[in-house]
Amino acid sequence: MSGQTTPQDRGQPLLTVRALTRRFGGLVAVSGLDFDLHAGEILGLIGPNGAGKSTTFNMIAGTLTPTTGDIHLAGRPVGGLPPHEMAARGVMRTFQHNNLFAGMSLRENVMIGMHVGLASSLLGVITGRAAVRESEGAARRRADELLDFVGLADVREHDVTTLSFGQGRLLEAARALAGEPRLILFDEPAAGLAPAECDRLGRILQQIAARGIGVLLIEHDMRFLLELAHRVVVLDHGERIATGTPEEIRHDRSVIAAYLGSSARTTAAGGTDA
Amino acid sequence: MKTVVQAALVIVVLSAIGFLLGPWQTDIYRKLLLWIALALSYNFLFGVAGQVAFSHFTFYGIGAYAIVILVTQVGMPLPLAALAGVALCVVLALAVAIPATRLDGFYLALATLALAQLFIVFLNEGGAVTGGTGGLASYRLPDIAGVTLSGPRYTVVIVLLTTLTWGVISRLDRSWFGRACRAIRDNPQAAAAMGIDVARTRVIAFTLTSVLAGIAGMVYAFVDNTVNPPIFGLENAFLLLFMVIIGGSGSQFGAVIGATVLYLLPFVLAPLIGHHHALVFGVVMLAVILVQPRGLVGLVKSRPGAGQ
Numbered sequence: 001m002s003g004q005t006t007p008q009d010r011g012q013p014l015l016t017v018r019a020l021t022r023r024f025g026g027l028v029a030v031s032g033l034d035f036d037l038h039a040g041e042i043l044g045l046i047g048p049n050g051a052g053k054s055t056t057f058n059m060i061a062g063t064l065t066p067t068t069g070d071i072h073l074a075g076r077p078v079g080g081l082p083p084h085e086m087a088a089r090g091v092m093r094t095f096q097h098n099n100l101f102a103g104m105s106l107r108e109n110v111m112i113g114m115h116v117g118l119a120s121s122l123l124g125v126i127t128g129r130a131a132v133r134e135s136e137g138a139a140r141r142r143a144d145e146l147l148d149f150v151g152l153a154d155v156r157e158h159d160v161t162t163l164s165f166g167q168g169r170l171l172e173a174a175r176a177l178a179g180e181p182r183l184i185l186f187d188e189p190a191a192g193l194a195p196a197e198c199d200r201l202g203r204i205l206q207q208i209a210a211r212g213i214g215v216l217l218i219e220h221d222m223r224f225l226l227e228l229a230h231r232v233v234v235l236d237h238g239e240r241i242a243t244g245t246p247e248e249i250r251h252d253r254s255v256i257a258a259y260l261g262s263s264a265r266t267t268a269a270g271g272t273d274a
Numbered sequence: 275m276k277t278v279v280q281a282a283l284v285i286v287v288l289s290a291i292g293f294l295l296g297p298w299q300t301d302i303y304r305k306l307l308l309w310i311a312l313a314l315s316y317n318f319l320f321g322v323a324g325q326v327a328f329s330h331f332t333f334y335g336i337g338a339y340a341i342v343i344l345v346t347q348v349g350m351p352l353p354l355a356a357l358a359g360v361a362l363c364v365v366l367a368l369a370v371a372i373p374a375t376r377l378d379g380f381y382l383a384l385a386t387l388a389l390a391q392l393f394i395v396f397l398n399e400g401g402a403v404t405g406g407t408g409g410l411a412s413y414r415l416p417d418i419a420g421v422t423l424s425g426p427r428y429t430v431v432i433v434l435l436t437t438l439t440w441g442v443i444s445r446l447d448r449s450w451f452g453r454a455c456r457a458i459r460d461n462p463q464a465a466a467a468m469g470i471d472v473a474r475t476r477v478i479a480f481t482l483t484s485v486l487a488g489i490a491g492m493v494y495a496f497v498d499n500t501v502n503p504p505i506f507g508l509e510n511a512f513l514l515l516f517m518v519i520i521g522g523s524g525s526q527f528g529a530v531i532g533a534t535v536l537y538l539l540p541f542v543l544a545p546l547i548g549h550h551h552a553l554v555f556g557v558v559m560l561a562v563i564l565v566q567p568r569g570l571v572g573l574v575k576s577r578p579g580a581g582q
Contacts, residue, residue: 061467087469099464101457103524111450112457116469118450122478125449126442132449139450179469 014214020069029055042215044229051235062086090182098168110143113178146174166197183214190224292429311436313533315486321524323479324459329386333484335506337491363488367481375476397503409502522569
């Protein structure tokens with residue numbers, strides 16, 4: 001990964017976070033956070049438990065409103081918008097615990113990811129307008145392509161309740177891609193996956209970034225994240241304590257201290273994880 | 275094109291049946307078709323969109339009373355009265371749904387129960403406008419373009435209502451809108467993350483289905499040529515709920531089966547066990563929930579789903 005030209009060398013950032021702060025009563029979960037994310041970049045966001053990763057993630061996804069600070073997407077302010085507005089602006093997300101729509105096929109799940117692009121006049125739906133049928137057919141074909149991309153084409157007609165946890169993760173990735181997003185937020189995608197599944201998901205994340213989509217990755221699994229990320233932001237107690245390439249982060253003293261100080265099961269030096 | 279031919283065939287067959295029946299069977303046939311129309315739209319609201327609303331039968335009543343009052347008392351021409359009735363349903367549906375859907379689903383149940391009860395109070399206390407407890411009677415459908423729609427011809431109107439309701443609901447169900455409704459039913463948080471405006475979609479689903487119920491009510495108004503408060507009480511609202519659950523919540527075929535079985539059951543049972551048929555309802559309900567939670571449609575279809 002290192003040695004390549006990293007995407008942050010090119011032009012205006014896709015996502016700009018400035019002085020982002022979130023308080024819960026007296027607790028400051030995130031404090032004055034700054035970072036940029038470029039199109040085509042995989043940015044890792046790490047930190048010990050309680051560092052403010054999820055709070056940051058949820059503010060960008062729209063499920064939490066920032067107390068103060070700004071979030072800009074391609075130069076436009078988006079801080080405080082609700083989740084469906086964020087999705088409409090091209091920010092899709094996955095969930096830590098798979099959040100699939102039970103009782104629907106894989107294909108239908110992916111097609112729900114296309115909601116923003118498909119939603120048209122209901123009158124057209126009721127009157128059976130040809131354009132509505134055509135876009136529905138196109139959506140179906142595109143859903144099948146995406147399922148093929150993540151390797152689930154064989155089971156596309158199956159109900160999602162028949163999937164393994166790892167397959168569910170892949171389906172979530174396909175569903176997030178279906179919205180033709182500019183940015184995808186991955187919430188601990190490697191959690192609960194077998195090593196082979198992790199590798200596969202890692203390759204998919206790289207391919208997503210190669211399409212020019214920004215990827216924000218929250219991850220506990222340091223090895224998984226440091227192999228994939230172009231750049232890493234490290235949080236501790238709600239504040240950014242380091243930022244840099246995976247190589248720089250591996251050797252950053254404050255990062256090592258934060259991890260060793262709070263959790264013995266993970267080391268910042270890479271190589272091992274829980 | 276294929277579906278158009280199929281639909282035409284269904285309309286012709288169902289209409290032809292109307293011409294073969296005697297007066298007593300005609301009455302049962304018409305009401306069965308109306309129950310099916312109501313169950314279809316209620317299935318979308320309750321089964322597909324997952325909204326626990328008790329106002330569906332109330333909107334049926336609102337449509338029925340509205341068209342009678344607007345035609346006979348206000349003196350509106352029939353098409354205008356129908357449009358005004360639809361507008362009334364839209365306004366009332368929005369008034370209930372907008373505040374209720376911002377809160378938890380439980381509040382929609384409460385708000386719609388309140389609307390159902392208020393409607394009955396309004397009918398009973400409405401004086402000359404609603405006819406009070408006795409309701410309104412001795413009116414008839416005005417001629418439409420010189421044609422008197424009565425007897426089997428009016429049955430054709432009901433056939434059109436039911437088949438159009440089927441068509442509208444199945445198109446909605448198979449579209450992005452139906453998918454969005456089911457996504458919200460299953461997982462509102464994930465639905466929002468997919469770009470679905472949860473509150474707006476819920477309000478639209480509630481309003482659309484309530485209007486369909488209102489339109490069915492307008493057609494019903496000229497079946498018996500009388501409307502009165504007991505018809506639109508909670509008893510029928512719950513019967514509608516049972517029809518959808520027993521038939522198979524979320525399935526259009528299930529709605530048809532549930533409406534048919536539950537509407538015809540008393541006619542079959544009453545000669546055998548008299549008024550105890552209500553007890554059989556309860557037993558059938560329990561048996562279906564325990565043995566086949568997907569409803570009667572689950573017995574014939576292997577895959578649960580949208581009735582596609």
